[in-house]
Amino acid sequence: MYVEAVECPVVSFGRRRFILDSDDELAEILKSPADYVLINTARGAVGSALAKGAATEQMRPPLSPEQARSEAAATVARSTKILKAELIGLVTGDPFDLASIKPVVEEITQADDQTSSFFFEVTRLKHKDETTFQHSLAVSILMGKLGDALDLDFETVELLIVAGLLHDIGKLTIATGILQKQGSLTVSERATIKSHPRRGHRILKSHSAIPEEVLEICLHHHESLDGRGYPSRLAGADINQLVRICTVCDVFDALTSIRPYKQGWSAGKALGWMFERNNQFDRKLVLRLGAIIKS
Numbered sequence: 001m002y003v004e005a006v007e008c009p010v011v012s013f014g015r016r017r018f019i020l021d022s023d024d025e026l027a028e029i030l031k032s033p034a035d036y037v038l039i040n041t042a043r044g045a046v047g048s049a050l051a052k053g054a055a056t057e058q059m060r061p062p063l064s065p066e067q068a069r070s071e072a073a074a075t076v077a078r079s080t081k082i083l084k085a086e087l088i089g090l091v092t093g094d095p096f097d098l099a100s101i102k103p104v105v106e107e108i109t110q111a112d113d114q115t116s117s118f119f120f121e122v123t124r125l126k127h128k129d130e131t132t133f134q135h136s137l138a139v140s141i142l143m144g145k146l147g148d149a150l151d152l153d154f155e156t157v158e159l160l161i162v163a164g165l166l167h168d169i170g171k172l173t174i175a176t177g178i179l180q181k182q183g184s185l186t187v188s189e190r191a192t193i194k195s196h197p198r199r200g201h202r203i204l205k206s207h208s209a210i211p212e213e214v215l216e217i218c219l220h221h222h223e224s225l226d227g228r229g230y231p232s233r234l235a236g237a238d239i240n241q242l243v244r245i246c247t248v249c250d251v252f253d254a255l256t257s258i259r260p261y262k263q264g265w266s267a268g269k270a271l272g273w274m275f276e277r278n279n280q281f282d283r284k285l286v287l288r289l290g291a292i293i294k295s
């Protein structure tokens with residue numbers, strides 16, 4: 001049977017969605033203090049053992065596309081609000097631990113397939129005052145999905161989601177007048193914007209709770225495979241897979257976002273543009289990202 005979620009406050013069952021195909025796994029779940037198990041019968045039959053005696057199954061009727069879209073919009077709005085408060089706190093020197101952004105991570109990882117299929121559509125539209133928060137959330141969602149599609153383990157996928165939420169935090173230390181300037185930037189303004197990975201890294205490094213991988217993603221998400229990125233001009237194998245995942249999700253969201261002053265590119269156009277630039281972006285990751293967006 002296809003398990004969408006096991007809600008258990010004590011025991012972790014690894015990935016949220018998985019195929020349950022052994023009586024031992026079923027026994028583990030039944031033995032646990034799980035509040036409920038959500039089984040998707042559209043993706044697999046309900047096993048006989050559970051049908052015999054388990055009172056833990058709780059089916060949710062499928063949502064209409066309108067309901068799923070509005071659930072996705074509500075999830076994104078709630079998450080953006082929490083993220084905004086937490087990121088501003090981080091920049092202003094409030095104490096920080098990962099538990100404070102856990103509700104956002106959970107909103108992303110626990111959304112069902114129907115709802116999460118609308119995340120891309122909902123997060124494309126960026127509001128002027130919340131661009132950085134909405135972009136960070138969108139990148140985080142994409143990174144989580146891409147990590148999942150690459151079969152990375154659950155902890156790594158969570159790490160990617162956290163890194164997506166925090167990767168652009170350095171931008172919060174830059175004047176909005178520069179960040180949102182619509183005309184061409186001066187040399188000095190361009191240099192200021194390009195300083196955001198180092199600024200972010202400095203902020204995150206002052207908090208011992210931030211994992212090393214998240215620090216590295218923050219510092220290097222604008223590197224390019226050909227060595228022409230910033231801030232360290234890393235190239236090729238010196239840019240690890242987790243950083244590359246952030247880079248493709250970051251650029252994809254930037255290209256497809258709709259802003260008050262510009263129409264975003266279509267997903268197909270953005271993916272095609274990145275695919276052609278395999279000197280900059282990891283082509284395998286661009287292809288995987290395309291499969292996620294189209295599915």
Ligand SMILES: [Fe+2]
Nearest residue numbers: 167168221222
């Ligand atoms: Fe950035």
